[in-house]
Amino acid sequence: xxxxxxxxxxxxxxxxxxxxxxxxxxxxxxxxxxxxxxxxxxxxxxxxxxxxxxxxxxxxxxxxxxxxxxxxxxxxxxxxxxxxxxxxxxxxxxxxxxxxxxxxxxxxxxxxxxxxxxxxxxxxxxxxxxxxxxxxxxxxxxxxxxxxxxxxxxxxxxxxxxxxxxxxxxxxxxxxxxxxxxxxxxxxxxxxxxxxxxxxxxxxxxxxxxxxxxxxxxxxxxx
Amino acid sequence: xxxxxxxxxxxxxxxxxxxxxxxxxxxxxxxxxxxxxxxxxxxxxxxxxxxxxxxxxxxxxxxxxxxxxxxxxxxxxxxxxxxxxxxxxxxxxxxxxxxxxxxxxxxxxxxxxxxxxxxxxxxxxxxxxxxxxxxxxxxxxxxxxxxxxxxxxxxxxxxxxxxxxxxxxxxxxxxxxxxxxxxxxxxxxxxxxxxxxxxxxxxxxxxxxxxxxxxxxxxxxxxxxxxxxxxxxxxxxxxxxxxxxxxxxxxxxxxxxxxxxxxxxxxxxxxxxxxxxxxxxxxxxxxxxxxxxxxxxxxxxxxxxxxxxxxxxxxxxxxxxxxxxxxxxxxxxxxxxxxxxxxxxxxxxxxxxxxxxxxxxxxxxxxxxxxxxxxxxxxxxxxxxxxxxxxxxxxxxxxxxxxxxxxxxxxxxxxxxxxxxxxxxxxxxxxxxxxxxx
Ligand SMILES: Nc1ncnc2c1ncn2[C@@H]1O[C@H](COP(=O)(O)OP(=O)(O)OP(=O)(O)O)[C@@H](O)[C@H]1O
Ligand SMILES: [Mg+2]
Numbered sequence: 032x033x034x035x036x037x038x039x040x041x042x043x044x045x046x047x048x049x050x051x052x053x054x055x056x057x058x059x060x061x062x063x064x065x066x067x068x069x070x071x072x073x074x075x076x077x078x079x080x081x082x083x084x085x086x087x088x089x090x091x092x093x094x095x096x097x098x099x100x101x102x103x104x105x106x107x108x109x110x111x112x113x114x115x116x117x118x119x120x121x122x123x124x125x126x127x128x129x130x131x132x133x134x135x136x137x138x139x140x141x142x143x144x145x146x147x148x149x150x151x152x153x154x155x156x157x158x159x160x161x162x163x164x165x166x167x168x169x170x171x172x173x174x175x176x177x178x179x180x181x182x183x184x185x186x187x188x189x190x191x192x193x194x195x196x197x198x199x200x201x202x203x204x205x206x207x208x209x210x211x212x213x214x215x216x217x218x219x220x221x222x223x224x225x226x227x228x229x230x231x232x233x234x235x236x237x238x239x240x241x242x243x244x245x246x247x248x249x250x251x252x253x254x
Numbered sequence: 255x256x257x258x259x260x261x262x263x264x265x266x267x268x269x270x271x272x273x274x275x276x277x278x279x280x281x282x283x284x285x286x287x288x289x290x291x292x293x294x295x296x297x298x299x300x301x302x303x304x305x306x307x308x309x310x311x312x313x314x315x316x317x318x319x320x321x322x323x324x325x326x327x328x329x330x331x332x333x334x335x336x337x338x339x340x341x342x343x344x345x346x347x348x349x350x351x352x353x354x355x356x357x358x359x360x361x362x363x364x365x366x367x368x369x370x371x372x373x374x375x376x377x378x379x380x381x382x383x384x385x386x387x388x389x390x391x392x393x394x395x396x397x398x399x400x401x402x403x404x405x406x407x408x409x410x411x412x413x414x415x416x417x418x419x420x421x422x423x424x425x426x427x428x429x430x431x432x433x434x435x436x437x438x439x440x441x442x443x444x445x446x447x448x449x450x451x452x453x454x455x456x457x458x459x460x461x462x463x464x465x466x467x468x469x470x471x472x473x474x475x476x477x478x479x480x481x482x483x484x485x486x487x488x489x490x491x492x493x494x495x496x497x498x499x500x501x502x503x504x505x506x507x508x509x510x511x512x513x514x515x516x517x518x519x520x521x522x523x524x525x526x527x528x529x530x531x532x533x534x535x536x537x538x539x540x541x542x543x544x545x546x547x548x549x550x551x552x553x554x555x556x557x558x559x560x561x562x563x564x565x566x567x568x569x570x571x572x573x574x575x576x577x578x579x580x581x582x583x584x585x586x587x588x589x590x591x592x593x594x595x596x597x598x599x600x601x602x603x604x605x606x607x608x609x610x611x612x613x614x615x616x617x618x619x620x621x622x623x624x625x626x627x628x629x630x631x632x633x634x635x636x637x638x639x640x641x642x643x644x645x646x647x648x649x650x651x652x653x654x655x656x657x658x659x660x661x662x663x664x665x666x667x668x669x670x671x672x673x674x675x676x677x678x679x680x681x682x683x684x685x686x687x688x689x690x691x692x
Contacts, residue, residue: 125601
């Protein structure tokens, strides 16, 4: 008997009024694999990632993570699932400008149970250091684009999620920095049963993924 | 239950009411934030949007301060005027307006009042239960300070038993001055006829007083008065001096009815409370006189003011409604400023209650700051007003923060903190993706 796929998408449709932003009849991903998504601007890559995270209230169909249909859950259940299992790197970083680097990387300590807070904070600090933002007290507005990117990655990894969703994670980095960050992401997703889904234009990153799909006008195109 | 409550000391009751008023706030805070640490983020958001936050807090402070200030000021005025009227047990004058006579006799406001003649005065002075009956005579001034003619008994009574320095007059031409006048003992005074800017300074040319004593501070307009024997005032105006010519040098009672020129007011010190009531009804019953307790007239006056306030409370309600609406509106605007942050929290998987907690905390912190500032502002404004009123009238006003104001502020804060849940709930209903793309 085949193993339950880590991710199984069925009839996923996102509509904005009459317009179909995304239509994905089927997509399966085995545990322990990485998926790259490419496509021109406006193809619906971010829309797909949001739907996979259960963030798009307009999405219909099924998004099964290990057999659990995220879209069948209510908002609270989806949030709990994200907090526990998912790490998301948003396009344009989406950091809290009012918090410092470490505050951003460890922001989830504010709403996690008391016992989880200290280890998570320590992990976030270590991640920042490894990713190249050693001073956690720096204010977000003083960080370069690349540094913000790394803080965003540290925030996504701090709680040790088994599902990593990344939207253009290397877009603001130089060649070597991009390679290093790609390596860190892949390493974080390397454990058994872990999954990485990364949207990217970065051919070097895409080349290191197990599988790559292409989106065009909201549907699958030839990769 | 009722008996138990009534049996508690007032202070305990006040604290209990305060706790009860703050209970909704505390319960909401506890329920919303339990198990979370929303403060670091709420504080960071407040700091980031400090200018709009500050302006909004100031608006709340002004709204709260106005209410607090009015209440504190009114109480100070009530207490100050009541204290000023305290030495005036019973005032008797010619029939007319009690308020006018009260303003003239107690607060030394220039006014036209009819006079009591010598026979009326004698009837008062010889009535049963009168410890002393002091005529008052007004109409002159010294550099704007009113000159009041009266008797040594009343000066002793007003001073509470002893002068601050010097002695009471012994003869015509001697004066006792109020504590607020900077005239040293032995100084000479030239009185002018009338009061205020129209006083005719040379009308009494040749008259001259010498200061022999000074009153202790009384916190009343009498602190700025020059007190002289009532006979001196009469004499200055070319009237009979209250005594038969063979006793022309006498100062103080008894007076001769035939040589008594008239007095606008007689302050009566009754021997007992029962005597006070008996005297009041006796002289209210006679056609030529009117008698009243200044304290009672004042509280009647404030009673009328209270009715006016009640009539105005509809307006107050409308304005309070406006304040409530603007508070709510302000909270909504502030929560719009943090739309992206809240969407981000939800995208990261923060529980809805945590997002609620962050919005509620920064809203309530702002409300609390505004309210505390408002209480301070209201108290400060009342204190400044009291000083101004005090400087103008010499009535000593003590502005204090009463429990009424504290309770009012607590009730406002509690209600407003409940209202702060509305924008917090709205932040939860907004679509996450729109917030992230905003
Ligand atoms: N809230 C929205 N309402 C209407 N249209 C939207 C909305 N959000 C996105 N779109 C549209 O959906 C399409 C897909 O957008 P999406 O952000 O997924 O593109 P993308 O592939 O991530 O592009 P890029 O590479 O520029 O990030 C675009 O045409 C965009 O204009
Ligand atoms: Mg995109």
